[in-house]
Amino acid sequence: MLLGVSIVVFVAMHLLPGDVATLLLGDRATVASLARLRHQLGLDQPVLVQYWRFLTSALDGDFGLSLRDNRPALGEVLAAFPTTVELTVSALALAVLVGVPLGVFAAFKEGSWLDTAITTPTLFGVSMPVFWLGLMALLLFSEVLGWLPTGGLLEVGAPVPVRTGFSIIDALLTGRASLFWQAIRHLILPACTLATIPLALITRITRGEVLASMHLDHVRTARAKGLPEGRVRRAHILRNALIPIVTVIGLQLGLLLSGAFLTETIFSLPGLGRLMVDAILARDYPIVQTGALFIAGLFVVVNFGVDISYALLDPRVRRR
Amino acid sequence: MNRTFSRRSVMLGAGAAVSGLTLADAAPRAFAAAPPDTLVIGMAADPTGLDPEAVLNNTSGFIMAAVFDSLMKYKPGTTDPMPGLAQSYEVAPDGLTYTFHLRQNVAFHDGTPFNAKALLDGIDRLLKKSSPIYIYNTGPVEGYIDFTYGSVTSYTASDANTVVFKLKTPNAPFLTSLAMVWNGVVSPAAATKYGKDFRQHPVGTGPYVFEEWRPRDAVILKANEKYWGGRPHVTNLVFKEYPDPSAGLLALKNGDMHIWADTSTQLLPALQADHQLRILTQPGLATSGVGMPCDTAPFNDVRVRQAFNYAVDKNAIDKALYHGLAAMMTSPLPGSEWSFDPSLKGYPYDPAKAKALLAAAGVKPGFEVELLAYNSPRGYNPIGPDLGVAVQGYLEKVGVKINVRKVEFGAYLSTIRSAKYKGLFLVGWTGDNGDPDNFLNALYGGTNIPVTDTPRYKNDKLDALFVKGLQSTSHAARVAIYQEAQKIILHDAPWIFINSVLQVRAISDRVKGYQLNPTQMFFDLEKVSLA
Numbered sequence: 001m002l003l004g005v006s007i008v009v010f011v012a013m014h015l016l017p018g019d020v021a022t023l024l025l026g027d028r029a030t031v032a033s034l035a036r037l038r039h040q041l042g043l044d045q046p047v048l049v050q051y052w053r054f055l056t057s058a059l060d061g062d063f064g065l066s067l068r069d070n071r072p073a074l075g076e077v078l079a080a081f082p083t084t085v086e087l088t089v090s091a092l093a094l095a096v097l098v099g100v101p102l103g104v105f106a107a108f109k110e111g112s113w114l115d116t117a118i119t120t121p122t123l124f125g126v127s128m129p130v131f132w133l134g135l136m137a138l139l140l141f142s143e144v145l146g147w148l149p150t151g152g153l154l155e156v157g158a159p160v161p162v163r164t165g166f167s168i169i170d171a172l173l174t175g176r177a178s179l180f181w182q183a184i185r186h187l188i189l190p191a192c193t194l195a196t197i198p199l200a201l202i203t204r205i206t207r208g209e210v211l212a213s214m215h216l217d218h219v220r221t222a223r224a225k226g227l228p229e230g231r232v233r234r235a236h237i238l239r240n241a242l243i244p245i246v247t248v249i250g251l252q253l254g255l256l257l258s259g260a261f262l263t264e265t266i267f268s269l270p271g272l273g274r275l276m277v278d279a280i281l282a283r284d285y286p287i288v289q290t291g292a293l294f295i296a297g298l299f300v301v302v303n304f305g306v307d308i309s310y311a312l313l314d315p316r317v318r319r320r
Numbered sequence: 321m322n323r324t325f326s327r328r329s330v331m332l333g334a335g336a337a338v339s340g341l342t343l344a345d346a347a348p349r350a351f352a353a354a355p356p357d358t359l360v361i362g363m364a365a366d367p368t369g370l371d372p373e374a375v376l377n378n379t380s381g382f383i384m385a386a387v388f389d390s391l392m393k394y395k396p397g398t399t400d401p402m403p404g405l406a407q408s409y410e411v412a413p414d415g416l417t418y419t420f421h422l423r424q425n426v427a428f429h430d431g432t433p434f435n436a437k438a439l440l441d442g443i444d445r446l447l448k449k450s451s452p453i454y455i456y457n458t459g460p461v462e463g464y465i466d467f468t469y470g471s472v473t474s475y476t477a478s479d480a481n482t483v484v485f486k487l488k489t490p491n492a493p494f495l496t497s498l499a500m501v502w503n504g505v506v507s508p509a510a511a512t513k514y515g516k517d518f519r520q521h522p523v524g525t526g527p528y529v530f531e532e533w534r535p536r537d538a539v540i541l542k543a544n545e546k547y548w549g550g551r552p553h554v555t556n557l558v559f560k561e562y563p564d565p566s567a568g569l570l571a572l573k574n575g576d577m578h579i580w581a582d583t584s585t586q587l588l589p590a591l592q593a594d595h596q597l598r599i600l601t602q603p604g605l606a607t608s609g610v611g612m613p614c615d616t617a618p619f620n621d622v623r624v625r626q627a628f629n630y631a632v633d634k635n636a637i638d639k640a641l642y643h644g645l646a647a648m649m650t651s652p653l654p655g656s657e658w659s660f661d662p663s664l665k666g667y668p669y670d671p672a673k674a675k676a677l678l679a680a681a682g683v684k685p686g687f688e689v690e691l692l693a694y695n696s697p698r699g700y701n702p703i704g705p706d707l708g709v710a711v712q713g714y715l716e717k718v719g720v721k722i723n724v725r726k727v728e729f730g731a732y733l734s735t736i737r738s739a740k741y742k743g744l745f746l747v748g749w750t751g752d753n754g755d756p757d758n759f760l761n762a763l764y765g766g767t768n769i770p771v772t773d774t775p776r777y778k779n780d781k782l783d784a785l786f787v788k789g790l791q792s793t794s795h796a797a798r799v800a801i802y803q804e805a806q807k808i809i810l811h812d813a814p815w816i817f818i819n820s821v822l823q824v825r826a827i828s829d830r831v832k833g834y835q836l837n838p839t840q841m842f843f844d845l846e847k848v849s850l851a
Contacts, residue, residue, distance in 0.1 A: 022733045024368075024462050025376060027749055027772065033466070034771070040460040069368040069535075070459035070519060079535060135566050143570050150571045156360055156538060156558045265563045270536035274563065278366070278536075283730060 002296055006058075009292040010051050013285050020067045020283040041067050054289060063293075064286035068279070073286035076275060077294050082165030083153065084271040087263065088256040090187055091194035096249060099199045103206025103245075104238065110211060119207065125200025134193040134266035141189060149186050151268035154179070190267040194260050198252040205248045209241035216240065242313050250306035257302070258295040358556040359831070359850060361842065362568050364582035366536045366561055369519035372504035373446055373455055373463040378699065378840060381501045382581050383539050383559050385841040387429075388504025388524030391420055391439070392495055396844055397835050399605065399754020400658070401495045405434065405505055405525065415490030415793035422481040426548045428507035429529045436477035441508035443475055453511040458518060464752070468497040490791040492798060493755035500753050501841045527552045527846035536561060543846075553833070553849035572597060578828045578850065581842070585702045588643050591826045598831075603656040604823045605751035605838040606700035607649055607759065609815035610691065610711055611775040616742045618683050625813040627677035629667035632714040634818050636669070641703050641710060645824055649817035652760060652809040656820075656838045659756045659802035664810055666817060674718045685719030690743035692735055695726040699840070700748035700821060708746055711816065739770040747774055747815060754838060756802040761786040764809050777814035 021037040038044045042053070054064060063074040106118040141148040149155070153167035159179075164170055167186065171179040213219065214237055222236045223229075261273035272291065279287035311318045367380035372388055393404030403409060406420035426434040444451040446465045455461055471491040476484050487494070497503065510523035522530045527549060528541035539559040543552040560577065562568035565584035571577040573594055583591070583599075591597055612619040612628065619625055634648040647655060650666035678687075693708035701707055705726045712722040722744070727735070736745045749772075752758050762768055765786050766778035782805055789801040810817070823836055833847040 016728075016731070020730075022737075023730045024460070027733075033462075037460055037462060040456070065459070067460070069366075070516070071535075076535065131564075135564075138567060138570055143573060146574070150574055150576050151562065151567050152537060152560070156358060156560055156576070266567050268537070268560070268562050268564070268567060270534065270561075274536055281728070 001300070002293055005292055005296040006055065006289060007051075009289050010054070010285070013280075013283065013288055014047050016283065020285070023282055024068070050285075054286070058290075058293070063290040066279075066284055066287050068282050068284045068287075073290040076287055077272070077291050079165060080270060080272045080275040081294075083167070083264075083269050084257060084260070084273065086166055086168060086187065087190055087194060087260060087269065087271060088253065090191035091260075092198060092249070092253055092256060094191060094195040095198035095202050095252070098195075099202030100206050100245065103203040103208075104210055106203070106207045107210035107214065108233070115207075118203065122200040122203045125196050126204070128196050128200075130193060130196070130260075130262045131266060133196060134189070134263060137189050137193055138266065148189050151186075151266070153183065153186055153269060155182055155186075190263050190269060193266070194256065194263045198249075198256070201252065202245065202248060206241065206245050209244050210237060213237045213240040239313065243310060246306060246309050246313065250302055250309075254299045254302045257298050357554060357850070358558055359554040359579070359845075359848060360558045360560050360577045361579045361581050362560055362562045362571060362577040364561070364563060364565070364568070367533075367539065367559075370522035370530065370533070370539075371455070371458070371519035372502050372506065372522075372524075373465060374459065374461050374519050376462040376464075376502070379581075381840075382842050383541075384504055384522065384524075385501045385526070385843050386528040386541060386557060386845050387522045387526045387530050388501065388506065389526050390499050390501070390503045390505060392499035394499050394754070394837060394839065394843060397602070397837060399496065399499075399656070399751070399838050401499045404499065405439075409495070411495075411793065413793070415492070415791070416487045418485040418487070418494065419478070420483045420485075422483065423548060424481055426525055427546065428510065428525050429523045429544060430507050430510050430513075432507045432509040432523075434505070434525055435480050436483050437480070438508055439483055439505060440475060440477055442506055442511075443469070445506070445508065445511060447472075453508060453515075458516045464497065464500060464502040467752070468494070468500075468503055490793055492790055492792060493753055493757055496753040496755045501839070501843075502752075527844075528557050547846055549844075549846050552846035557845065572826060572828065575828065575830075578831050579834060580826045581840075583824050583826045585643060585645055585824055588645070588824070596829050597826050598829055600825045600827060600834075600836050601645065601822045602836040602838060603647070603654065604700070604821045605654060605656050605754060605840075606749065607652070607654050607763075607817075607820050608646075608698075608701040608707070608746070608748035609649065609818040610708070611736065611745045611747035611815055612813075613742055613744075614775050614777040614812075614814050618681060618687070621681045622812060623677045623681040624683055625816075626667070627674040627681070627683075627718070628715065628720075628816050629674075629813050630670040630677065631674035631718045631720075632711055632816055632818070633669035634666075637707070637710050638819050641706060642819065642821065645702075646819040646821045648819055651806045652764065652815070652817065653756055653802070653806055654751070654759070654820040657751070657754070657756050657759065659799045659806075661803040661806045664806060666810065667813070671714075671718050678718060678720075683720070686721060687719070688721040688723065690723045690725055692732060692741070692743055692745040693724055693726045694729045694732040694746060696729060698729075698748055699750050701746065702821060705746070707818065711818075736774045737770050739776065744816075745774065751839070756798075756805075757786065757789055760802060760805050760809065761789070764805075764814060775814040777812065779808060779812060782808050 021034050021043060025033055066073050066076055102118050106115045109115045142150045167183040171183040219236050222232045261277050264271040264274045276291045363379050363382060365379045367383055368377055369375040369380055370384055372384045389405045391404055391406045392401045395402050405423050407423045408421045410419045422436060428434060445453045445455050447469060471487045471489050472485055473488045474486045478484050504524055507523040511518050514521045527544050527547045529544050531540045531542050533539045541557040543555045545551055562571055565587055568580060569587050569590060572580050591599060612625050614620060638646040638648060648666060651661050651664040653660045691708050693705035695705050697704040708724045712724050715722050735741050749763055762772045764773060764777055766783045769776045785801055785805045789798055792798050823840060827834060830851045832849045832851055837843050
């Protein structure tokens with residue numbers, strides 16, 4: 001699968017008009033300087049040779065140097081990843097911890113005004129443009145109220161000696177509570193913004209699935225057996241509804257981990273989404289290829305995790 | 321295993337987010353502004369490297385101007401060269417020998433003394449394949465090496481603090497080129513120590529010392545306590561990236577940012593409404609217009625090209641689309657250039673004359689042609705492709721149908737430089753060193769077809785003038801040469817000459833002592849302070 005991804009990305013990138021040498025030298029390029037730079041970057045080689053070179057060195061763990069800034073491509077991708085993980089985990093946690101209970105609650109109150117009060121905003125949530133929401137949140141919480149910072153991971157020039165890339169962990173390692181709060185505060189707006197769509201989606205799916213399981217035969221049987229209502233809901237309705245919910249959460253996790261370009265841009269966060277979009281615009285092939293392979297690998301891991309969770313949730317899957 | 325980990329982190333993240341919210345209520349504005357004694361300059365993109373001779377983009381240049389000094393520098397606010405790391409210089413009457421007397425008691429940030437040997441090692445790095453720190457061995461090089469040193473035949477030290485350059489032909493712009501940020505003097509010891517990584521560890525003699533670069537986030541610098549031009553007023557200097565203009569605006573208003581290097585002119589009304597901000601403007605070192613393929617019918621007829629110039633109301637475009645922050649091009653040179661001819665009046669808006677010229681040239685009403693536009697703002701054209709749309713509207717009024725095609729910048733460049741493109745195209749230029757040759761010869765010199773002379777315009781008389789202009793050592797003679805060139809180009813009209821944008825930067829009113837430079841670079845930052 002990874003080979004397929006690498007071929008598709010390579011072909012797509014080379015089908016795009018314009019090359020990195022032209023972009024780097026901009027309006028100032030001369031014929032000679034373009035030719036020399038192309039040679040230095042290996043762009044004067046046939047496309048197949050370029051691909052073969054990338055593939056063979058990638059198998060040795062060498063993903064090449066970024067054409068833009070001459071740094072190892074894998075290093076750049078790995079350096080951008082912690083920010084994305086931090087953002088994804090906090091956004092998805094918010095979405096799951098709020099979305100699942102809301103969905104369950106709405107399902108049990110089906111048809112009541114409470115149900116409407118929950119499901120109507122989720123409709124807006126799934127269709128909300130992230131860049132608009134992010135800017136409005138910035139305007140309100142940062143500009144008008146002045147409660148939260150405008151962007152970045154930490155305050156400019158914060159004294160953080162160890163850099164794991166995870167701003168919260170970095171701040172914790174300094175042992176200073178103020179820095180830790182600072183890191184959290186920088187994460188609140190982007191995480192909430194990024195959480196909107198998954199939150200709305202998870203709420204709606206949960207509600208739908210719980211409603212569907214409520215009317216299944218085994219639930220009626222459980223009630224007929226005289227099981228307490230709480231147990232019926234937990235063991236027979238919720239557990240049954242969880243598999244599709246976990247699938248949606250897994251898909252969202254994969255999507256968010258591949259980078260949230262808009263959220264990262266609005267909040268000036270150095271994550272994977274911006275790295276990839278910048279690299280595509282700059283025709284920085286090694287970064288795009290390495291990033292795409294990395295993201296494809298992540299999807300495999302996340303899907304594997306989701307499959308394992310099926311087994312934990314559903315005894316029938318385990319037996320197979 | 322994977323599952324346990326993520327579940328735990330999920331809980332941690334969510335718990336933290338909630339407690340953060342309540343804390344935020346308790347302490348309003350606790351983190352709103354940048355820390356004291358830190359000057360934050362906002363930029364729109366990430367630098368690609370910090371070796372002045374290896375990279376070319378403005379963002380990298382902004383930072384390098386604070387870390388490096390050049391042999392020459394620009395008089396504040398201008399592109400006139402004056403001594404920098406050279407204390408004084410002499411040019412021989414034949415224009416072939418340049419002698420520089422170096423400033424003494426200057427050291428690089430790593431302690432290496434700056435002297436003739438260090439300077440020559442640095443030039444060896446650029447020109448000598450046998451140099452152990454030869455720049456082409458460190459990665460791709462985009463820089464101005466040929467541009468600056470192309471005419472140099474030898475460079476020697478006549479004593480420990482004097483360097484002599486010999487040129488094969490007079491190269492009048494040599495001094496201005498040496499002042500560019502792209503010719504910043506690097507520490508040869510640091511170049512040796514870091515090798516390929518030097519572009520991530522810049523060491524110069526400038527007012528600020530490089531500390532840390534966090535990719536796509538910020539570059540952090542500290543004051544050079546021993547700077548020869550005086551200790552900088554502000555201790556910490558941070559170049560911080562704000563990729564979204566609206567977020568940049570909020571940061572500036574909140575005090576998180578003090579100088580906005582890539583000020584978005586689209587947001588100018590909002591910037592002007594804030595009384596704690598100041599908007600600085602200066603005539604820019606840039607021109608922008610529409611290129612016409614001079615070797616393709618009907619544009620091989622000068623009357624057609626002139627007609628297109630008369631057909632477009634540049635002043636109205638400047639007012640409506642550029643918020644008045646651009647000046648109509650009355651000459652192929654921008655007004656900030658020293659040989660600019662103020663007697664030229666350009667092409668006033670005259671649609672009747674345009675129609676008459678088109679009719680005389682046999683162009684029938686309904687003539688249709690494509691206009692290729694880059695799809696993003698450029699330094700010389702902050703409204704990007706909208707300029708193409710405006711031109712389309714005006715040309716329609718004289719019976720020419722324009723189809724605007726917007727493409728991404730890389731695709732745009734390859735198309736217009738293919739030497740085959742037959743349509744019109746947006747075109748523009750930002751000056752490199754402030755010399756008129758760098759506009760007129762670069763954009764209209766026959767030797768630069770099709771790379772920078774994209775309209776493929778060639779005039780032998782003009783090309784002869786450019787050779788004379790490069791070789792002349794007399795300032796007055798050069799002014800006369802380039803003024804004659806301006807007349808020829810204006811008449812031949814290879815572009816629809818639209819405008820020269822002003823350089824615009826929004827700064828916080830706390831910033832004192834900051835001055836724009838036409839090259840857009842952050843020179844003389846040691847003089848900047850925060851009130």
